[in-house]
Amino acid sequence: LVYGGRLDDYSDFDRQFSPRLGLLHTTDDQAVLKILYGHAYRAPNLSEMFGSEQLQPNFDLQAEEMDSLELVYQKQTRHWVSTLTLFQNWWSEWIRGAPLEVPSDDFLFQFRNTGRNEAYGVEAETQARWEQARLSLAASYVRSENVDSGEVFSAFPEWMLDLGWGYRFSAQWDVYINNRLLLRDAASAPVIPGDPIET
Numbered sequence: 001l002v003y004g005g006r007l008d009d010y011s012d013f014d015r016q017f018s019p020r021l022g023l024l025h026t027t028d029d030q031a032v033l034k035i036l037y038g039h040a041y042r043a044p045n046l047s048e049m050f051g052s053e054q055l056q057p058n059f060d061l062q063a064e065e066m067d068s069l070e071l072v073y074q075k076q077t078r079h080w081v082s083t084l085t086l087f088q089n090w091w092s093e094w095i096r097g098a099p100l101e102v103p104s105d106d107f108l109f110q111f112r113n114t115g116r117n118e119a120y121g122v123e124a125e126t127q128a129r130w131e132q133a134r135l136s137l138a139a140s141y142v143r144s145e146n147v148d149s150g151e152v153f154s155a156f157p158e159w160m161l162d163l164g165w166g167y168r169f170s171a172q173w174d175v176y177i178n179n180r181l182l183l184r185d186a187a188s189a190p191v192i193p194g195d196p197i198e199t
Contacts, residue, residue: 016041016063034072041065048095048111056100056107064113066091080128089119094146117153119144136164136178159183 002022009015020038027033044061051057071086093113100110121142128135140160144153159182166176 010043010063016043030077031073031075034070034074036068036070036072038068039066040068042095044095044111051107051110054108055097056104056110058110058112061095061111062093062113064091064093064095079130080126082126083124085123087119087121087123090116091118092116115146115148117144117146119153132168134166134176136162138162157182157184 002024003020005017005019007015007017018038018040021036023035025033042064044063047055049057049059049061066089068087068089072083073085074081074083076082092115094115094117095111096114097109098112098114100107119142121140123138123140125138126136138161142158142160145151146153161181162178164176164178166174168174
């Protein structure tokens with residue numbers, strides 16, 4: 001059993017406690033099963049609160065909060081290690097730039113808290129090494145959506161595939177090549193100046 005926590009005291013957002021808990025079980029001398037839980041938050045930054053040339057200030061923003069649950073299976077031998085991860089995330093009060101309902105001459109957008117969201121997915125990864133050569137392969141699927149509106153966040157890659165190969169010729173020469181494939185739909189939201197989702 002592994003546990004920990006973090007306590008932050010913000011003058012504008014009260015106290016925020018971020019616990020983390022892990023239960024680890026070794027199935028044999030080469031494999032381990034993990035169940036991990038964590039709670040985290042992110043307080044609004046200055047640009048989100050005070051705005052900018054086109055962004056109207058919003059001093060009523062609340063901190064984003066996220067709960068995550070992971071199930072991890074990992075197996076390691078002399079030459080390779082493989083990991084399979086299933087995860088589910090729930091976060092609320094997501095801070096996102098949105099058009100003003102009544103645009104003014106000075107501002108067009110404002111950062112707001114946008115309700116409840118969730119994400120879930122799976123990731124598989126293998127890393128292998130034989131003498132001077134090494135190989136890495138990873139694939140993942142992630143789906144994120146707003147629970148209240150049903151909007152799917154297609155601005156993030158839904159499928160990702162990583163393939164890497166390396167070879168050490170000597171102590172001074174080591175070559176590694178990596179290729180990444182991202183599959184996704186078009187962005188689901190318009191570009192808003194200063195919106196973190198677009199950076």
